Amino acid sequence: MSTTETGTGVDRAARGVVTGVADAGVGATRRTGDDVAAPHRPPPALICVDCGASDQDLSGKCRHCGGMVDATYPAAVEAVLRPGDTDTLATYWDLLPIPDRTTCRIALEPTPTVLLTELDGVPIYAKVEGVLPTGSTKDRLIAVSLPLLLERGVERFVFSSTGNTAAAYAWGLQFYPELSARVYLSDEVPDSQLGPPNPAMEVVRVQGDYVAAGNRSRAEVGPGETPEGGFFNLGRREGAKLAYLEAFDDVERGGGQVDVVVQAVASGLGIVAAARAAEQSAAVRRWGRGPRLYCAQQTSCSPMVKAWRDALNGSNLRRVEEMPEGLAAAILLGDPFSSFDYVAKAARDSEGGFVDVTSSEIAAALQRHSHEVPLGDSAAVALASVYRMWEQGDLRGSQGVLVALTGGPGR
């Protein structure tokens, strides 16, 4: 087996190997009222995927069964990214659940999709999310979630985070002075990860892990406050979807095709979003078949991988990691079992799966590629998993692999 390096990622993108926004300085601008057209429209139907009810609480969870609610869009929407597009929310507007365009105040430029390498002739495309304003894909999530919270009449919301979502909301709230938030964070998350403090976001430190922070955030929702919903927040999932819509369009424009997707998972929101994107992407429709979706975890904290393997062996065991640890802090979630069934379904329906990698495999991926693309530890878990899958023969015959590099250094 041989690895063919194909040059430096972002450079290759700049030379047009895969189109997209090539310069790494992707920023966000505040939208003004002038650049928005047809601001109002009826919202898409929001339906619980478990029971079919159309009644949600303010965070977007089904009021009847507590299930996940998704938006239903017309089947024939042909939204596609074009070279020069400067706002991904505008490009995919017809695939977003926001009724009023004037509430979208965060314009995000598309991020680069680059041909990172080839493994035995299989192109490995990377979606480079580390160039977003706070350095992670979470900026997309909050750019869609904030307008939805505003439109639902939320004033103050409460959530928990492993760090990156908190940083993204702290940044995004500056554009939404009508909103404020309280976040619960493990005391192990360094202050530096949160970016500049925002008085609109109160930070509560919790002794313990992300699960402990999540429990506190659910228990301490006060009068006039709304639980943000986490995985169940529709805006978050619809925002995460944009990375995949962009990547599928970019790869197709470069003449390629994606039949395998790999992302690092904590709650698995990103993979569920990838499944939605695959369903709705004009590029994927032309390819005729959706990609196999793979969820990547670090071996030292891999509750989803274990539950998946248990399920393959006919057991319904759910083993919580009581003391999650590992290099990639952003994905240290020891108890992902409120979302696992949705994530496992996305993997199973696509004929994908779950994969875990050791610290030395993660370190090797960082060493190989961190000079080419902004690459954080969680992103490196996904990238290391691509190498692992290649070694195991899982990529044989693939037309193209898309790995989501969900965060840059420190993310």
Ligand SMILES: Cc1ncc(COP(=O)(O)O)c(C=O)c1O
């Ligand atoms: C950089 C990064 N990658 C991946 C993830 C995985 O998130 P999820 O599985 O919840 O989509 C996170 C979550 O915090 C993250 O910050």
Ligand SMILES: [Zn+2]
């Ligand atoms: Zn329901």
